[in-house]
Every structure is written in C-alpha cells, then in structure tokens.
Amino acid sequence: MFKVIVTDPISETGLQALHAHQEFDVEQRTNLTPDELIDKIKDYDALIVRSQTQVTREVIQAADRLKVIARAGVGVDNINIDAATEKGIIVINAPAGNTIAATEHTLAMMLSLARNIPQAYGSLTSGRWDRKHFKGVELYQKTLGVVGMGRIGTEVAKRAKGFQMNILGYDPFLTEDRAKKLGIIKASLDEIAEKADFITVHTPLTAETRGLIDAAYLAKTKKGVRLVNCARGGIIDEQALVDAVNSGHVAGAAIDVFEHEPPENTGLTNNPNIIVTPHLGASTEEAQEKVAQSVSEEIVEIFTTGAVQHAINLPHISATVQQKIKPYLVLSEQMAELLMQIFQKAPEKIKINYFGELFLEDTGLLTRQMIKALLSYYLDTAINIVNVMQVLKAHSLSYSVQKNAAHKGFTNFIELEISHGDEKATIGCTYLPGFGGRIVSINGYRLDMEPEEYLLYIRHVDVPGMIGNVGSLLGKSHINIGSMYVGRQAIGGEAIMILTVDKPMPETARKEILELPDLHDVQFVKLNVPEDEN
Ligand SMILES: NC(=O)c1ccc[n+]([C@@H]2O[C@H](COP(=O)([O-])OP(=O)(O)OC[C@H]3O[C@@H](n4cnc5c(N)ncnc54)[C@H](O)[C@@H]3O)[C@@H](O)[C@H]2O)c1
Numbered sequence: 437m438f439k440v441i442v443t444d445p446i447s448e449t450g451l452q453a454l455h456a457h458q459e460f461d462v463e464q465r466t467n468l469t470p471d472e473l474i475d476k477i478k479d480y481d482a483l484i485v486r487s488q489t490q491v492t493r494e495v496i497q498a499a500d501r502l503k504v505i506a507r508a509g510v511g512v513d514n515i516n517i518d519a520a521t522e523k524g525i526i527v528i529n530a531p532a533g534n535t536i537a538a539t540e541h542t543l544a545m546m547l548s549l550a551r552n553i554p555q556a557y558g559s560l561t562s563g564r565w566d567r568k569h570f571k572g573v574e575l576y577q578k579t580l581g582v583v584g585m586g587r588i589g590t591e592v593a594k595r596a597k598g599f600q601m602n603i604l605g606y607d608p609f610l611t612e613d614r615a616k617k618l619g620i621i622k623a624s625l626d627e628i629a630e631k632a633d634f635i636t637v638h639t640p641l642t643a644e645t646r647g648l649i650d651a652a653y654l655a656k657t658k659k660g661v662r663l664v665n666c667a668r669g670g671i672i673d674e675q676a677l678v679d680a681v682n683s684g685h686v687a688g689a690a691i692d693v694f695e696h697e698p699p700e701n702t703g704l705t706n707n708p709n710i711i712v713t714p715h716l717g718a719s720t721e722e723a724q725e726k727v728a729q730s731v732s733e734e735i736v737e738i739f740t741t742g743a744v745q746h747a748i749n750l751p752h753i754s755a756t757v758q759q760k761i762k763p764y765l766v767l768s769e770q771m772a773e774l775l776m777q778i779f780q781k782a783p784e785k786i787k788i789n790y791f792g793e794l795f796l797e798d799t800g801l802l803t804r805q806m807i808k809a810l811l812s813y814y815l816d817t818a819i820n821i822v823n824v825m826q827v828l829k830a831h832s833l834s835y836s837v838q839k840n841a842a843h844k845g846f847t848n849f850i851e852l853e854i855s856h857g858d859e860k861a862t863i864g865c866t867y868l869p870g871f872g873g874r875i876v877s878i879n880g881y882r883l884d885m886e887p888e889e890y891l892l893y894i895r896h897v898d899v900p901g902m903i904g905n906v907g908s909l910l911g912k913s914h915i916n917i918g919s920m921y922v923g924r925q926a927i928g929g930e931a932i933m934i935l936t937v938d939k940p941m942p943e944t945a946r947k948e949i950l951e952l953p954d955l956h957d958v959q960f961v962k963l964n965v966p967e968d969e970n
C-alpha cells in the first residue's frame with residue numbers, strides 16, 4: 437500500500453485515479469502547520485501540494501519513505517528541489533493543466549486594469565456614483581510586451597491579438613520563425629521598455645528573473661505604462677513598482693502573485709492604481725481538476741510502472757522516447773551490475789558508448805541507470821536515478837558518453853567500460869525484439885546471455901573437462917545449473933564461462949571451484965530482476 441498525503445486544497449474529482457487504485461491510500465490534511473508536516477511526512481510515499489505548502493529541506497529530511505513530491509500546478513518554487521534531489525525524491529508538476537486559467541486571468545487583470553473595474557466596483561458598492569474618476573484606456577492598437585513566451589505567454593499573446601494589440605515578445609527561446617507564425621514581433625527587453633503600453637511577465641522565478649523588472653528597468657519604460665504579473669512575485673521588484681506607480685511614471689499595475697504570500701508590502705495592496713488578486717491565476721474548476729488529475733495519474737504510473745512524465749529533477753524524456761528505450765532500462769542496469777561484480781574495483785572512469793539510431797534519442801535515463809548500478813555497489817548512500825549525478829560529482833568521478841548512429845553488429849548496442857588505474861572491464865548488451873535483452877560481450881568475449889538473478893562468472897583456460905568439473909562441484913553443493921554460456925579467445929586459450937544457477941552459492945563452494953586447475957577466477961553475481969521478468 438502506498439500512502440499519499442495531500443496538504444493543499446485539491447480537486448476531489450481530479451484525485452480519482454488515486455482513489456480508484458486499491459494500492460493507494462490518500463489522506464487530505466490541508467491545515468497542517470510546518471511542524472506538523474515535518475512530524476507526519478515520514479509515513480508517506482507521495483506528497484501532493486499546490487503553492488501554499490512549503491516543502492522545505494527540513495520537511496524533506498524528515499521524509500524517510502517519500503518517493504514523489506507532486507506539485508498540482510506549474511511553479512515549484514515552494515519545493516526545495518536540491519534537497520529532494522539529494523534524497524532521491526522525484527519532483528513532478530502538472531505543467532499544462534492551468535495554462536488556460538492563468539492566461540484568462542492575465543487578460544482579465546489587463547482589462548480590469550485598463551478600465552479600473554475593481555476600483556469602480558468598490559466605489560459603487562460603497563454607495564458612490566462616481567464616473568469621472570474611472571475613465572480608462574483601450575487595449576485596441578496598444579503595444580503589449582510579453583516577457584516569457586512559454587505556454588502562458590504564448591496563449592496571452594494569441595488572445596491579445598484578438599483585441600488588435602501589437603505584440604512584442606521576449607524570450608531567450610523565441611525564434612524569428614515562431615514569432616512570425618504567431619503574428620508577433622520578437623523583441624529585446626529594452627525594445628519592450630521603449631515601446632510597450634502594457635507589459636506582462638510570464639517567466640518562472642529564477643536567479644535570473646528575480647528583479648528582471650527593477651527600478652532601472654522601470655525608468656526605461658514609457659511613461660504611462662501598465663504592468664501585469666500573474667507569474668511569480670519577485671519578477672517585478674515590488675518596492676520599485678510601488679515607487680514608480682506613486683511617482684506617476686507607471687500608470688498602474690495588476691498583480692496576482694507576491695514575493696511573500698500573503699503579501700507584506702502594503703504599498704502594493706493599498707494602492708489605488710494597483711489592482712491585486714490573491715494568487716488566483718490557476719483557480720478555476722477546470723484547471724484544478726486537470727492539475728489534480730495529471731499528478732494523480734502520474735503518481736500511479738511512477739509507483740506501478742516506473743514511468744515518469746513531468747519530472748523537474750530528471751532529464752525530460754517524452755512518453756514516446758520512454759516507450760522506445762524501455763526495453764533497455766532494466767537491461768542497462770543489469771549489465772552495469774554484472775560488470776561491477778566481476779570487476780570488483782571502484783570505477784575511476786566510466787565510458788558509455790551507444791550504437792544505433794535508437795540511441796540518438798535522449799539516453800539520459802539509461803546513462804543514469806548504469807551509473808546508479810555502478811555506484812550502488814560500493815556506496816552506502818541510497819542512490820537512485822534522481823540523485824545519481826550528484827553522488828557521482830560528490831565523489832569526483834568522471835563519465836563520458838559517445839553516440840554513434842551506425843550499428844555495431846546489432847541494430848542497437850550499448851557498451852559500458854569502467855576503469856581503475858590501468859585495469860579496465862567492458863560489457864555490451866542489446867535487445868532482440870521477440871527474444872528479450874541479451875548480454876552479448878564481456879571483456880572482449882562474445883556471448884548470447886539472457887540476464888538472470890543468480891550467475892556464476894568463471895575465468896579459465898579452455899581445456900577439456902572444465903565444464904564437467906565445475907558442474908560436478910556445483911552438484912555436490914546442491915546447486916542446479918539453469919543454462920550455460922561460454923566464450924573463448926582461441927582454442928586452448930583464455931576463456932569465460934557463465935552459468936545461471938537457481939540460488940545463491942555458498943562461499944565454500946566458490947572456494948572449492950577456485951581450486952580447480954586452469955581456473956583463474958570465480959565470482960558469484962546477483963542481478964536485479966524485476967518480478968514480472970522472473
Ligand atoms: N498565477 C498563477 O496562479 C499561475 C498559474 C500558472 C502558472 N503560473 C506561473 O506562470 C509562469 C509561466 O508559466 P508557463 O506555464 O508559461 O511556463 P513555461 O515554462 O511554459 O514558460 C516560461 C517561459 O519563460 C521563459 N524564460 C525563462 N527565463 C527567461 C528570462 N530571463 N527572460 C525571458 N523569458 C524567460 C522560458 O524560456 C519559457 O519559455 C511560471 O512562473 C508559473 O509558475 C502562475
């Protein structure tokens with residue numbers, strides 16, 4: 437049973453995927469204090485939050501069995517991603533579920549700002565009939581600067597075109613071609629400052645975007661400009677905005693998000709020319725259902741199949757690519773496990789060579805699987821594909837990856853090499869559709885081996901009787917042989933023998949085999965074989 441805790445208000449309908457699954461037990465606790473969360477979190481496998489719960493390093497450190505932190509929404513700035521990654525916890529979000537809601541809120545804020553709707557409403561509901569104070573401006577033929585042309589910025593631009601605004605878009609990833617297709621003009625931040633009548637920001641809050649719109653930038657903007665922030669508090673410097681509005685340089689602002697929520701800057705929340713909403717961008721029934729559904733379904737997937745779609749702290753790999761590389765996920769891990777157990781030395785260098793067109797796709801997950809298996813053998817730390825690269829870095833280990841579209845004997849082939857000083861070991865694997873995964877080379881020997889849980893790896897001289905001698909010693913220890921794979925360099929030369937056996941081998945039996953003449957080495961190997969492959 438996997439235990440899931442939901443600590444912010446989330447759509448019940450959207451949680452159906454979890455409720456419907458008998459392996460998941462879902463608890464909603466939306467009023468926990470930070471200390472209560474730290475105290476409770478140790479009992480849960482997954483945590484679902486919106487933007488309110490602060491998933492701090494302390495929370496993560498106390499989370500002994502947590503595997504997934506899911507953000508039902510886009511921004512993950514309330515989650516300490518570094519701490520989660522160090523602990524091997526996957527952080528996922530629901531990136532597209534609230535795009536339309538945030539887009540429409542931005543437009544609503546822009547129109548409200550242009551026509552002073554909140555101020556006029558407040559005036560009328562407090563008994564006044566005041567028309568002259570609330571004369572607004574039109575959007576028609578005004579210039580809108582969109583900073584951040586991702587999902588929401590793009591949708592805002594499309595809708596603003598419906599108001600016949602001229603759109604200037606700024607985003608490091610915006611190409612001339614895409615701008616042209618959207619019917620907007622690709623611009624720099626300075627061009628936006630110079631020309632825009634309205635500026636709306638749609639970037640994440642990062643070290644680079646914090647204070648992107650600061651006092652110096654506001655000074656460059658057109659007098660009478662209006663600003664909208666429905667992205668993240670802090671992208672527009674709050675005090676600089678208040679000052680610029682109070683000085684009359686900025687005509688007004690519409691703000692949904694704040695550096696601290698609830699907001700602390702009363703200059704912002706008590707200003708007749710600044711309209712505010714309490715982080716409502718994503719608050720529509722539709723958006724809340726979609727984000728809850730997205731994270732629920734993904735949690736079920738992660739725990740039942742291991743497939744991850746929207747991880748923040750894993751390389752992003754599309755569902756199509758994941759499907760294509762799936763047969764290699766376990767196989768590459770098994771190959772690395774086998775290599776470590778026969779090499780028996782901590783790797784100083786790791787080289788991965790991918791051959792075949794399949795591996796021109798993103799192989800980040802396969803690389804992580806292999807490195808995880810290599811490092812897990814010696815390191816005590818709990819290593820998984822989320823934290824493996826950090827562990828590698830912490831041990832100053834280097835790795836290299838090469839890709840070659842040409843095949844090497846097999847349509848697709850992975851070769852892994854590890855070295856320690858002058859010694860090195862290599863192993864190769866491929867996947868044969870209809871037959872399954874195969875280890876096809878070890879240290880230059882060719883073979884055709886199906887990975888199994890218990891193996892015996894033997895290095896010996898190719899002499900008659902070797903197989904029989906090993907077999908009878910195993911028989912004496914009541915160890916049944918499942919299958920046998922052999923490889924030799926030349927007749928009578930160095931050879932290897934790999935036996936699959938039904939159970940672990942006692943050390944006494946290993947030592948007995950080691951005493952056989954012409955036999956150099958015997959290693960008992962255990963591979964991780966998922967249950968459905970057993
Ligand atoms: N108010 C709300 O309730 C609400 C709801 C949803 C999303 N959001 C926020 O809206 C923002 C945008 O969300 P999205 O889904 O469009 O994200 P997105 O990732 O699709 O788009 C973000 C864009 O910002 C661009 N960007 C990054 N750094 C930049 C920089 N320095 N200058 C210019 N552009 C830069 C990126 O290239 C990307 O195209 C996020 O901060 C998100 O958290 C708020």
Ligand SMILES: O=C(O)CC[C@@H](O)C(=O)O
Pocket residue numbers: 486487508509510511512534715717718719
């Ligand atoms: O959960 C919310 O209401 C806010 C969501 C929004 O800020 C986001 O980044 O997705």
